[in-house]
Amino acid sequence: MTPQQPDRRNFIKKASLGSFLSLSLTEIVLSSFTEEKVSKIMLKKDDIILFQGDSITDSGRLKTETGANQSRLLGNGYPFMASSDLLMQHPTKNLKIYNKGISGNKVYQLAERWDTDCLELKPNVLSIMIGVNDFWHTLTSNYTGTSDTYRKDYKALLERTKQSLPDVKLIIGEPFAVTGVKAVTEKWYPAFNEYRQAAKEMAASYNAAWIPYQTVFDNAQKLAPGSYWTTDGVHPTLAGARLMATAWLETVKG
Amino acid sequence: MTPQQPDRRNFIKKASLGSFLSLSLTEIVLSSFTEEKVSKIMLKKDDIILFQGDSITDSGRLKTETGANQSRLLGNGYPFMASSDLLMQHPTKNLKIYNKGISGNKVYQLAERWDTDCLELKPNVLSIMIGVNDFWHTLTSNYTGTSDTYRKDYKALLERTKQSLPDVKLIIGEPFAVTGVKAVTEKWYPAFNEYRQAAKEMAASYNAAWIPYQTVFDNAQKLAPGSYWTTDGVHPTLAGARLMATAWLETVKG
Numbered sequence: 001m002t003p004q005q006p007d008r009r010n011f012i013k014k015a016s017l018g019s020f021l022s023l024s025l026t027e028i029v030l031s032s033f034t035e036e037k038v039s040k041i042m043l044k045k046d047d048i049i050l051f052q053g054d055s056i057t058d059s060g061r062l063k064t065e066t067g068a069n070q071s072r073l074l075g076n077g078y079p080f081m082a083s084s085d086l087l088m089q090h091p092t093k094n095l096k097i098y099n100k101g102i103s104g105n106k107v108y109q110l111a112e113r114w115d116t117d118c119l120e121l122k123p124n125v126l127s128i129m130i131g132v133n134d135f136w137h138t139l140t141s142n143y144t145g146t147s148d149t150y151r152k153d154y155k156a157l158l159e160r161t162k163q164s165l166p167d168v169k170l171i172i173g174e175p176f177a178v179t180g181v182k183a184v185t186e187k188w189y190p191a192f193n194e195y196r197q198a199a200k201e202m203a204a205s206y207n208a209a210w211i212p213y214q215t216v217f218d219n220a221q222k223l224a225p226g227s228y229w230t231t232d233g234v235h236p237t238l239a240g241a242r243l244m245a246t247a248w249l250e251t252v253k254g
Numbered sequence: 255m256t257p258q259q260p261d262r263r264n265f266i267k268k269a270s271l272g273s274f275l276s277l278s279l280t281e282i283v284l285s286s287f288t289e290e291k292v293s294k295i296m297l298k299k300d301d302i303i304l305f306q307g308d309s310i311t312d313s314g315r316l317k318t319e320t321g322a323n324q325s326r327l328l329g330n331g332y333p334f335m336a337s338s339d340l341l342m343q344h345p346t347k348n349l350k351i352y353n354k355g356i357s358g359n360k361v362y363q364l365a366e367r368w369d370t371d372c373l374e375l376k377p378n379v380l381s382i383m384i385g386v387n388d389f390w391h392t393l394t395s396n397y398t399g400t401s402d403t404y405r406k407d408y409k410a411l412l413e414r415t416k417q418s419l420p421d422v423k424l425i426i427g428e429p430f431a432v433t434g435v436k437a438v439t440e441k442w443y444p445a446f447n448e449y450r451q452a453a454k455e456m457a458a459s460y461n462a463a464w465i466p467y468q469t470v471f472d473n474a475q476k477l478a479p480g481s482y483w484t485t486d487g488v489h490p491t492l493a494g495a496r497l498m499a500t501a502w503l504e505t506v507k508g
Contacts, residue, residue: 025342060326071492072314076325076334080492084335087493088279088500091478224345238325238334239341246342 025220029246032215039209040253041125041169043090049097050123051079052110053130053173056235056244057101068096075099077236079127081245086252098123106134106145107153114157119164126161126168127248129213130154131175131195132234139187147194154198158206170208171251173244174199176217177233178226184233209251216247279474283500286469293463294507295379295423297344303351304377305333306364307384307427310489310498311355322350329353331490333381335499340506352377360388360399361407368411373418380415380422381502383467384408385429385449386488393441401448408452412460424462425505427498428453430471431487432480438487463505470501 023031048068051057059077067073069087074080079099086095100117102109107130110118118126134150137143145153161168175195177184196214203210220229220243229240236244277285302322305311313331321327323341328334333353340349354371356363361384364372372380388404391397399407415422429449431438450468457464474483474497483494490498 025345069492071330071495074492076330080330081335081338084492084496084499087491088496091279091474091482091493220345228345237341238323238328238338239345241325242338242342245338 025223025243026246028219028223029216029243030250032212032219032247033250039203039207040251041171041209042253043086043093043095044124045093047093047095047124048122049083049086049095049125050118050121050127051097051099051101052118052126052128053101054105054133055101055103056132057099057129058103059099059101059241061099061101063102066098068098073099075101077241078244078248081242082248085245085249101129104133105130106137106143107131107150107157108145111153111157111160114160118161122165123168125171126165127171127173129173129175129211131199132177135175135188135192135195136183136234138191147191147198150195151198151201154202155205158202162206170203170206171211171248172199172203172206172208173211173248174213174215176214178217178221178230179233181226181230181233211244211247211251213244213247216243279477279497280500282473282477283470283497284504286466286473286501287504293457293461294505295425295463296507297340297347297349298378299347301347301349301378302376303337303340303349303379304372304375304381305351305353305355306372306380306382307355308359308387309355309357310386311353311383312357313353313355313495315353315355317356320352322352327353329355331495332498332502335496336502339499339503355383358387359384360391360397361385361404361411362399365407365411365414368414372415376419377422379425380419381425381427383427383429383465385453386431389429389442389446389449390437390488392445401445401452404449405452405455408456409459412456416460424457424460425465425502426453426457426460426462427465427502428467428469430468432471432475432484433487435480435484435487465498465501465505467498467501470497 056077057079059075061075062072065073071080074083083097086097098121110130131150134145177188177192200210217229228237229243230236310331311333313329315329316326319327325334328337337351340351352375364384385404388399431442431446454464471483482491483497484490
């Protein structure tokens, strides 16, 4: 569980443990949105959907080929799972879905490859989840960026995106961590929370649909321990990836 | 579409095209069960779930390692997708899920590896989908087995399974083909229908939950052409695999 997280404290006030256990996981995912402004994006015919981010998005995708809607090119994480649902549910929309997440990326590394791996693909729907490495690598890799660096770089990336793709529909996923599972220790707090907050500010500033992944994972831990949902506190298990895909799909209508 | 398929003709009688188009794909999948005896299996704590079959089940799974609930070992088809949903929805059940499908298999080839790849894993839930190669290879590979061979071999496999695992909960998936997409021509009919019928008889005889995949794919073609749902008439696309997973999950409760 994440210390110092007002959202979760409020949630626990509302939902007694007894009532919580009677909820299905899908209901628990949905309940994670109740304290947020639930902003949805509308899918249209011929939409091009792009998933961007770090290893959580990459999820082992094949990078030696390119193409839309291809299983191996979408990895085996939440983008693959959400894509399979979108393609099944919208067979007449001619959707084209890409995943260009790269393991280890921080926000400045998205910026370095943004022309090729985002703008040139001309996505109508752009889903970004980035930030855990921007903090984590300060502990593990002598990375010296701060949450201010992250906020500034993220803002610049979104400004550049909006200039090139003024009508793009944005989805921003919250960086999350599951405390007590391997990599994620008390050392992460309160600093890591600043990155979550910065991402949330980006979603509000750029009118993006916001996915409160931290709340989703905190809520899921009422039913099974953190190690059921993530392998190391950062990367989801199969169950955790489906949890993310279910939350992601909540942001889409039409 | 499959010629000579009474189920589908009946369905079309019931559902006018107008009303059909207003259904979501999930509803269309569910409607595929309406003319069948809908038999469900109940999941219990500590259940071991095994997916068995041919390439459709194999779906590119990694075969050099073993282990339960691992993304790469489950492939990227319907077993992976259904597993991710089961693991998310049942976090307290301690499920262990395996995929042992092998590309190209016919029913007698399942029998050859059944001790290792089924009985020794002691599954409580066994999902089998086999049969398309039992027919297809008579056209492409000089295989001389008939639908009677298939029926006899399938029955022997299930007898052997029931003797070793008397309480196993069985799920049997219908072999399906999408006519007019690459490999599947008029040459397939009416012979291929005998294999579908034999599989359905197995489900009835062994009290298995039955997944009417042919009806599912026939119904899905009311919204998008066969090539949207399968790459070659036999193997599902990403959208088709999710269609299968959605149907598979319909057979499970609890």
